[in-house]
Amino acid sequence: MEHEIHIITQQGEMVDKFKLLTPHVYEIRGIPVLFTAENFGYIRTIFVNLKSFFYYKEVAKVVAIIREIGPDIVHLNEIGMFSLAKRVKQELRIPVVMHARTVPNRKYKLLLKLFTNQCNRFVDQLICITKSVAYQYPEILHKSVIYNPIQLDENEANRISAINYDSQVFKVLFLANFYKQKGVEETLKAIIELRANLNIQFVIIGSNIKSQAFFKSLFGRLLNLLNVYPDYENRMRKAIQEYELKNVTLLGQVRDIKSEIQNCHLLIAPMHLNGTPRSVFEAGIYGIPSILALYHKIDDLVEHEVNGLVINEKNYKELVNGIVCLERDRSKLKAFGEAAKEKYIQICAQDLxxxxxxxxxxxxxxN
Incomplete structure (x- = not known):
C-alpha cells in the first residue's frame, strides 16, 4: 500500500527536516492545543492554555489546507488539538488519529473529563506513547499504546559495544534539561549524599531551560527565588564548591549523546511526571538499565526488578539506595542491562x- 504524506507544521527548523521526507509540507503559525501535564501547576497550565488562544485563527487555515489535500486520514501529533479535530470530524468527515505524549495531571479532574469527552466525540483512535499515558485516560474508548521508535537498524544493534559492568568506577547518568519536574533536586541530593564514595561518579547532561541573561534579570531572580524557574546550573556549581564534590561532572549540552551514554552504567530518571522519558530506552538499547520514579507504579518500559528499578516520586533516599544497590551488585546490574537492551530493541523497533x-x-x- 502506497502512502502520500502531507505535513502541516509550525514555522521553524522542522520545516526543512520534513521536506526531506515529503515535498508536501505546509507552514502555519501554530495550532491551539489544550494542555495538561503531570506536576505542572495551575498558573503554568492556565498560562499555556491562554497562550494557545492566539492561534485559533489558524484552525480555519488548516481546515482549508486539509480540504484541498483530501486525505484519507488526519493524524494530529499531540492530544489537546480538539478545536481542529472537531472541524475535521464534523465538516470534512475524515477519520482522526491523535497522539498523546504526556501524562495528564491527575489532580485536574475537570481537564481530564474534558479531554476524555472531546476524544470520545472527535477522535477515532488515540495513540499513547506509553502505558503510563494510557493509564491516565481510563474512560477513553478507542486508544492503543505504540511506543516511540528508536532510530537503530539491525546492523547497528549488532555493533553495539558491550558495557563493562564490572568497572571499578560506576558512572550514573542524568540526561534531561533542568526542569524542576525532571527530578534535578533529587539528583543533586543523591550526589551530595554519596559524595564520600568516589567509585560512584555522576555524569550530568543537560542545562537550564532559561538563559543566564534571564536569571540575571530582576524577573528571573524573582522566579528563581520563588522556585518557579530554578537556576539549577548555579545551584549545582554552588553545591560542588560548598561540599567540595569530586563525584560529579557537568557536561551541559553535548552533541554526541550516544557516546556519553555508552560510557555510563546506569541512567537515573527521578522525575515527577508519572511517565517514562525517552532517555530510558535510548540508554536501554545500549544495555544500560534505569531507575525511574513513578506515582503509579505500573510495569511499562521499566519493569521493577527485571530491567531496572521503579521508585516513588520525590524520594531521593530511594534513589540513593537504588544506586548503591546496583553499584554493589554488578550481576544484578548486568541482568537488568541485558533485559533492558533485549526489550527496547524489540518493542521500540522502527518497523514495529x-x-x-x-x-x-x-x-x-x-470502517
Missing part, C-alpha cells in the same frame, strides 16, 4: 511502530 501505526490506519479506513 510503523506496522502498528499502519494497522490503525487500515482499520479506520475499513
Amino acid at each position: 511502530a510503523a506496522r502498528e501505526m499502519n494497522e490503525v490506519y487500515l482499520r479506520l479506513l475499513a
